[in-house]
Amino acid sequence: MRRGMPPSATDLSYLEKKVLLALGKRLKASPEEIRTAGKFRELVEVMNAASWLQAKGLVTMKERIAHSYRLTKPDVARRPLPERKALKAAMKAGGRIAVPRLKAACKFDESELAVALGWLRRKGWAEVTRGPEGSFVVVAPAGRAAAASKSPDELLLARLSKGELPEEAIDPHVVRELKSRRELVKERESVQREIALTAAGQKVLAAGIELKEEVAQPTTDLLQSGGWRDVDFRRYDTKAFAPLIHPGKRHVLSAYIEKVRRIFLSMGFTEIEGDFVLPAFWNFDALFQPQDHPARDELDTFYLSKPATMPLPDADLVRRVANVHETGGATGSTGWQYKWDRKEAERAVLRSHTTPITLRWLAEHPEPPQKAFVVGRVFRPDAVDWTHLPEFHQIEGVVMEDGANLAQLIGIIEEFYRRLGFTRAKFRPGYFPYTEPSMEPEVQRPDGRWMELGGSGIFRPEVTEPLGLKAPVLAWGLGLERVIMAVEGITDIRQLYLSDLDWLRDHRAIL
Numbered sequence: 420m421r422r423g424m425p426p427s428a429t430d431l432s433y434l435e436k437k438v439l440l441a442l443g444k445r446l447k448a449s450p451e452e453i454r455t456a457g458k459f460r461e462l463v464e465v466m467n468a469a470s471w472l473q474a475k476g477l478v479t480m481k482e483r484i485a486h487s488y489r490l491t492k493p494d495v496a497r498r499p500l501p502e503r504k505a506l507k508a509a510m511k512a513g514g515r516i517a518v519p520r521l522k523a524a525c526k527f528d529e530s531e532l533a534v535a536l537g538w539l540r541r542k543g544w545a546e547v548t549r550g551p552e553g554s555f556v557v558v559a560p561a562g563r564a565a566a567a568s569k570s571p572d573e574l575l576l577a578r579l580s581k582g583e584l585p586e587e588a589i590d591p592h593v594v595r596e597l598k599s600r601r602e603l604v605k606e607r608e609s610v611q612r613e614i615a616l617t618a619a620g621q622k623v624l625a626a627g628i629e630l631k632e633e634v635a636q637p638t639t640d641l642l643q644s645g646g647w648r649d650v651d652f653r654r655y656d657t658k659a660f661a662p663l664i665h666p667g668k669r670h671v672l673s674a675y676i677e678k679v680r681r682i683f684l685s686m687g688f689t690e691i692e693g694d695f696v697l698p699a700f701w702n703f704d705a706l707f708q709p710q711d712h713p714a715r716d717e718l719d720t721f722y723l724s725k726p727a728t729m730p731l732p733d734a735d736l737v738r739r740v741a742n743v744h745e746t747g748g749a750t751g752s753t754g755w756q757y758k759w760d761r762k763e764a765e766r767a768v769l770r771s772h773t774t775p776i777t778l779r780w781l782a783e784h785p786e787p788p789q790k791a792f793v794v795g796r797v798f799r800p801d802a803v804d805w806t807h808l809p810e811f812h813q814i815e816g817v818v819m820e821d822g823a824n825l826a827q828l829i830g831i832i833e834e835f836y837r838r839l840g841f842t843r844a845k846f847r848p849g850y851f852p853y854t855e856p857s858m859e860p861e862v863q864r865p866d867g868r869w870m871e872l873g874g875s876g877i878f879r880p881e882v883t884e885p886l887g888l889k890a891p892v893l894a895w896g897l898g899l900e901r902v903i904m905a906v907e908g909i910t911d912i913r914q915l916y917l918s919d920l921d922w923l924r925d926h927r928a929i930l
Contacts, residue, residue: 813898
């Protein structure tokens with residue numbers, strides 16, 4: 420079919436022709452009617468062919484929401500309505516009956532009695548009078564007339580007992596009243612579709628359609644048997660619409676974790692892992708973080724109740740760390756000048772950063788040179804907003820070697836960011852209890868703005884000396900989610916965890 424030209428029968432597939440022929444002179448029909456008239460095997464064949472015909476301008480498809488109603492339970496229609504029972508009891512008593520007597524005669528509980536009295540008044544069947552002798556139900560003329568015949572809602576319940584009814588077959592006022600009552604009727608919504616021929620479709624149909632079996636390519640059997648003479652070969656349309664195929668790929672967050680891993684490994688680092696739950700000793704004390712530091716407050720750290728405490732490493736290491744806190748030990752520092760509390764160090768915490776993982780690994784591998792990294796989850800009781808989550812990922816790296824210095828640290832971080840795709844990075848002075856000097860790296864986002872991504876520095880002697888580390892240690896920790904936000908131009912960190920399927924499908928594969 421040439422661009423701009425109306426389609427002809429030769430441009431149509433076998434199923435498209437069947438749909439047009441099934442529509443015939445009726446001009447419009449439901450997919451189910453077309454399936455029956457055209458003897459289609461599956462309804463999906465009708466819908467697929469109709470979609471192609473609609474794209475070619477030969478048919479239109481309309482949808483509407485249809486409502487139908489059915490009983491909630493089969494026995495609903497067999498049970499008299501509360502007001503009907505009350506009317507019978509009142510008529511039996513001569514048209515006037517005391518409310519307590521009515522309740523006993525009908526075996527109502529309080530809620531059923533209230534429903535019966537309410538609907539008696541609403542339907543005009545009776546009035547409830549109150550006087551010195553108590554409350555009485557008095558049957559009205561409309562109630563006497565209704566005693567010999569069924570009300571519209573009762574008639575509708577009887578009809579529904581025979582099967583579901585569409586909204587067109589029901590008085591909307593009556594069904595609205597029944598819906599206001601509990602557990603009588605259920606409403607069901609369904610999509611009703613109508614396929615109709617357009618003027619162009621009628622023209623193609625009027626020109627005549629020869630229906631032959633259609634095949635996409637010849638087979639050995641067709642060629643040998645001569646059956647190819649009796650079939651139509653489908654024309655190949657290079658301009659035809661084809662659905663977009665979304666290949667399977669990693670989640671964006673998982674893909675960036677893998678990318679970060681490849682960058683570190685290509686730079687000669689060793690990947691390490693560690694536990695989520697640690698004693699406060701490794702999370703804070705070994706990093707020369709004082710025991711009264713605000714970060715150790717329960718508003719900033721997740722402490723566990725089971726287990727509430729965890730064992731500390733060997734006594735000699737614990738003693739050296741305690742000495743550094745109290746007096747500075749052999750580092751030349753004066754320490755924090757307080758009495759170190761072992762019980763505080765034993766408290767079990769969810770790790771609030773990944774630095775204790777790299778520090779513990781260095782304690783187990785004290786001989787330089789060493790280069791290690793970890794990409795892992797950390798936990799902090801932060802309020803959720805566009806830049807904070809209580810659980811997120813941190814990228815942590817350490818380099819221990821003789822002569823390591825600040826210029827080397829800047830070079831490593833700049834190279835890491837360059838391989839991530841950032842062209843510009845800068846560093847400003849910062850403060851952390853366990854590094855000196857300290858820096859906060861920033862990178863330039865695609866929109867030109869600068870974004871701070873973490874902290875870095877050289878471990879203080881108060882950190883390295885108790886662990887027996889003799890060479891300088893370069894260390895840095897970066898927020899992975901913030902890195903992704905900077906690369907992707909995302910303005911809300913929560914987008915990475917909301918499972919927006921359209922965004923995930925359309926996102927390019929991360930290499």
